[in-house]
Amino acid sequence: MGWPILSLFGLLIAVLAGLVGGFVGKAIEDNRLLGHSNGAAAGQSQEQACRTNSSSTPTSTSPTAASGTPTASTLIIPTTGCDPPTRQYSFKSFSEQLDMPYTTFCNTDWLSDDLFFAISVGSPSDCIESCAFFNSQATGRRCIGGGFIPEWANQSTAMRDMKMPFNCYMRSNDSTIGRNDRNIEVVSLCLEESCKGVIGT
Numbered sequence: 001m002g003w004p005i006l007s008l009f010g011l012l013i014a015v016l017a018g019l020v021g022g023f024v025g026k027a028i029e030d031n032r033l034l035g036h037s038n039g040a041a042a043g044q045s046q047e048q049a050c051r052t053n054s055s056s057t058p059t060s061t062s063p064t065a066a067s068g069t070p071t072a073s074t075l076i077i078p079t080t081g082c083d084p085p086t087r088q089y090s091f092k093s094f095s096e097q098l099d100m101p102y103t104t105f106c107n108t109d110w111l112s113d114d115l116f117f118a119i120s121v122g123s124p125s126d127c128i129e130s131c132a133f134f135n136s137q138a139t140g141r142r143c144i145g146g147g148f149i150p151e152w153a154n155q156s157t158a159m160r161d162m163k164m165p166f167n168c169y170m171r172s173n174d175s176t177i178g179r180n181d182r183n184i185e186v187v188s189l190c191l192e193e194s195c196k197g198v199i200g201t
């Protein structure tokens with residue numbers, strides 16, 4: 001009577017040991033998996049930190065990086081100082097770096113094709129300073145100012161609307177300046193005393 005029960009116990013113990021062993025093994029495996037996924041999460045957050053660092057650098061060091069091809073979040077659409085942008089009026093101000101006097105004609109554009117040079121810039125000030133620099137280097141046609149389109153600081157938008165990746169269109173003749181006929185903001189910038197007969201001068 002003793003032996004069969006003993007051997008039954010033995011069998012039970014063996015089965016239990018197998019089950020426990022299986023659970024322990026499973027637990028170890030789960031732990032490893034957890035460890036793995038923890039590692040992956042750590043790697044991911046590190047990667048994110050790197051990305052944050054590299055993408056925030058251009059924003060903090062140079063707001064004019066908009067003319068390059070930075071990540072989408074760093075593009076800054078420049079402001080013109082026209083308030084409201086739909087009113088046609090003018091005001092004088094000084095450029096940011098070279099302290100040059102110029103006039104901004106709000107909601108005003110050049111309405112014909114006397115365009116001779118165009119660039120992509122980060123601000124109205126950049127546009128007028130480039131115009132003045134052009135005159136200091138070039139003989140022949142003289143830049144008197146330019147049309148500046150804030151929205152086209154996004155070069156994709158400029159390409160879509162104008163087929164050119166620029167937002168500063170320099171001009172040499174003010175005879176065709178008139179009210180902006182686009183449905184986005186356009187201002188005309190003129191070097192001091194360069195645009196005659198335009199509203200507000």
Ligand SMILES: *[C@@H]1O[C@H](CO)[C@@H](O)[C@H](O)[C@H]1NC(C)=O
Nearest residue numbers: 046047048049050051052053
């Ligand atoms: C991010 O920049 C900060 C400050 O410049 C620096 O302390 C940190 O180590 C940088 N992180 C990475 C992941 O490069």
Ligand SMILES: *[C@@H]1O[C@H](CO)[C@@H](O)[C@H](O)[C@H]1NC(C)=O
Nearest residue numbers: 071072073075154156157160
């Ligand atoms: C630039 O303009 C395009 C289309 O006009 C738009 O899809 C894209 O999101 C804009 N980029 C930024 C950074 O605003």
Ligand SMILES: *[C@@H]1O[C@H](CO)[C@@H](O)[C@H](O)[C@H]1NC(C)=O
Nearest residue numbers: 114142144172173174175176
């Ligand atoms: C501007 O253009 C008009 C019309 O084409 C012309 O009569 C005038 O002489 C030009 N002015 C200058 C400064 O070139």
